[in-house]
Amino acid sequence: MKKADFRVFYEKHVDAVYRFVYFRAGSDRQTAEDLTSEIFLKALKAFSGYDPKKSETAWIHTIARNHLKNFYRDRKQTEDLDAHAFHLEGENEQDIVSRTDTANLVARAMRVLKKREQTVVEMKYLQGYKYKEIARALGRSAGSVRVEAHRAMKKMKAFLTPQQSRVKPTRAKENI
Amino acid sequence: MKDIKKQLSEMRRGSEPDKAFKKALWVDLDAEFRRQYPAFFGFAWKRAFAASVIVVFVFVSTGMGTYAYASPNVTSGHTLYPVKQGIEEVEQRFHASPQARAKFHARMMDRRLREGQVMLEHGRLDDKHFILIADEMRLSVSEIARAKQDPESRAELVNRINMYGERYRALAERTVRRVREQSPPPEPIRNKIDHARVYISESGLDEEEKAILLRRLELRFDAETASQAAAPR
Numbered sequence: 001m002k003k004a005d006f007r008v009f010y011e012k013h014v015d016a017v018y019r020f021v022y023f024r025a026g027s028d029r030q031t032a033e034d035l036t037s038e039i040f041l042k043a044l045k046a047f048s049g050y051d052p053k054k055s056e057t058a059w060i061h062t063i064a065r066n067h068l069k070n071f072y073r074d075r076k077q078t079e080d081l082d083a084h085a086f087h088l089e090g091e092n093e094q095d096i097v098s099r100t101d102t103a104n105l106v107a108r109a110m111r112v113l114k115k116r117e118q119t120v121v122e123m124k125y126l127q128g129y130k131y132k133e134i135a136r137a138l139g140r141s142a143g144s145v146r147v148e149a150h151r152a153m154k155k156m157k158a159f160l161t162p163q164q165s166r167v168k169p170t171r172a173k174e175n176i
Numbered sequence: 177m178k179d180i181k182k183q184l185s186e187m188r189r190g191s192e193p194d195k196a197f198k199k200a201l202w203v204d205l206d207a208e209f210r211r212q213y214p215a216f217f218g219f220a221w222k223r224a225f226a227a228s229v230i231v232v233f234v235f236v237s238t239g240m241g242t243y244a245y246a247s248p249n250v251t252s253g254h255t256l257y258p259v260k261q262g263i264e265e266v267e268q269r270f271h272a273s274p275q276a277r278a279k280f281h282a283r284m285m286d287r288r289l290r291e292g293q294v295m296l297e298h299g300r301l302d303d304k305h306f307i308l309i310a311d312e313m314r315l316s317v318s319e320i321a322r323a324k325q326d327p328e329s330r331a332e333l334v335n336r337i338n339m340y341g342e343r344y345r346a347l348a349e350r351t352v353r354r355v356r357e358q359s360p361p362p363e364p365i366r367n368k369i370d371h372a373r374v375y376i377s378e379s380g381l382d383e384e385e386k387a388i389l390l391r392r393l394e395l396r397f398d399a400e401t402a403s404q405a406a407a408p409r
Contacts, residue, residue, distance in 0.1 A: 003209050004272075008322070010202060018193040033197050037204065044205055045212065106183045125184040126191065157180050 006047055010040060013060050016127035020064050023107075023126070024084045025071075035071060039064050057129060057137035085118065086110040109156040117152035124149050248290035252305065274323035278333055281316035285340045288312055292347050301351055309344055313337060314379070317389070321380030334385050341389055 017039055022032040042063050050059060069079040078084075086107040110118055119138070123129045124145075131149075135142040244256035245263045264284065271280045288309045295301040320333050376389045 003206070003213075006205075006209065007202070010205065014198055014201070015193055019188070019191045022191050022193075027191070029194070033193070033201075036193070037201050040201065040205055041208060044208055106180075106187055109180075121184070125181065126188050128188070153180055160180060160183075 006044060009043075009047070009056060009060075013056070014040070016057075016123075016129065017060060017064050019127050020061065020122075021068060023086050023122070024068055024081055026084075035064075035067065039067050042067060055133075055136040057123075057133050058139075061137065105160055106156075109159045112159050113152050113155060117148060117155065120145055120148045121152045121156070248287070248294050251291040251295050251300070253300065274319045275325050275329065275333075278316050278319035278323055281312050281319060282333060282336050282340065285309060285312035285316060285337070285344075289340060289343050289347060296347065296351060296354065299354075301347075306344075306348065309347075313341065313344070313376070317376055317379045317381060320385075334381075334388065338388055 014036065018032055018036045021035040021039070022029070025031040025035060039060075043060055046063070050056075065081060068081055068084075072079045072081075072084070110121065113121065120134060123134045123137070124131070129137075131142045131145050135145045138145065244250050244259040250256045250260050264287075268277075268280060271277045288305065292301055292305050292309060295305060316333070316337055320330060320337070323330070325333075373390060376386055379386065381389075
């Protein structure tokens with residue numbers, strides 16, 4: 001196995017994997033960093049056995065999902081990753097207060113989507129994959145992925161429009 | 177109300193991993209790699225490589241290999257073509273950097289084009305060979321995109337691929353003309369060029385570099401395919 005190949009793989013997927021765990025670990029950076037490190041160490045150990053005919057994206061995301069499930073199992077929390085996805089609570093109160101209402105609303109809009117729609121929107125707009133890569137990872141055509149993304153965005157827009165008209169701008173918490 | 181895509185972009189920016197973290201993680205992974213794979217050339221890899229080198233040495237020392245490697249007349253179907261492919265495969269392993277690999281694949285594209293010329297003269301040029309040429313172009317273009325090189329070297333490589341792209345197009349045109357003289361009518365040849373077009377479009381090259389290569393590959397086949405369709409059968 002060539003280190004250069006793994007380096008290319010790492011550079012290509014590290015941001016996406018980080019974001020994947022970040023949005024499922026209460027948006028806590030420290031936890032996301034720890035999990036991302038552990039996931040890539042597992043990927044490194046398994047890389048020599050990786051079949052290049054299969055999608056790289058699907059492969060690393062499978063490792064990430066399984067690792068997250070173990071993480072929640074160890075904390076005696078539900079292993080259902082969907083239940084944890086896009087909750088921006090964080091563990092730091094400052095994080096909660098400083099987060100804009102817009103980010104919270106968008107996260108809630110993501111939770112309104114069906115699982116397939118959420119996956120496509122997340123992979124395209126948050127993780128930055130191209131439609132072709134997403135299609136390969138999900139075993140679908142690029143065209144159907146594109147249509148699903150478009151429909152999901154319409155749904156999110158329909159959810160957000162009445163919500164955002166009620167949102168008042170927030171200010172940072174003042175020191176007492 | 178902000179556009180939903182802009183809001184998602186903000187969310188994406190807000191969830192970007194810290195650069196220092198990514199760098200530190202790679203340092204850890206690098207150390208772990210060295211621990212798991214102590215020698216870059218594993219013993220099994222060494223044996224396979226040594227066997228290939230011995231075979232190549234035998235052929236080259238008898239002169240057969242030199243002829244096989246150098247001659248464009250040794251094409252697919254020729255007895256010595258497997259020897260040629262074997263030598264090229266061994267040669268490929270000596271090119272480690274993306275820049276060296278880009279030059280190597282550019283040279284292979286040139287070789288496949290010369291073979292294509294010979295095959296055309298013998299009426300043996302087929303779709304498979306066009307795909308081989310397009311593949312070498314794809315590999316060279318993707319290595320150019322990966323290589324960190326000075327703009328001058330990069331421009332030189334892109335120009336070289338550009339020239340080969342022109343020869344690729346010319347070869348495809350000549351093939352259409354040649355086959356049109358035969359019956360039954362040829363299948364459309366545009367898809368041969370489309371392989372290369374898709375590869376270039378999806379490569380990591382700059383937009384300007386892509387435009388240069390794609391312009392050369394643009395075929396004036398609309399007139400030709402229209403005349404094909406209109407030609408009496």
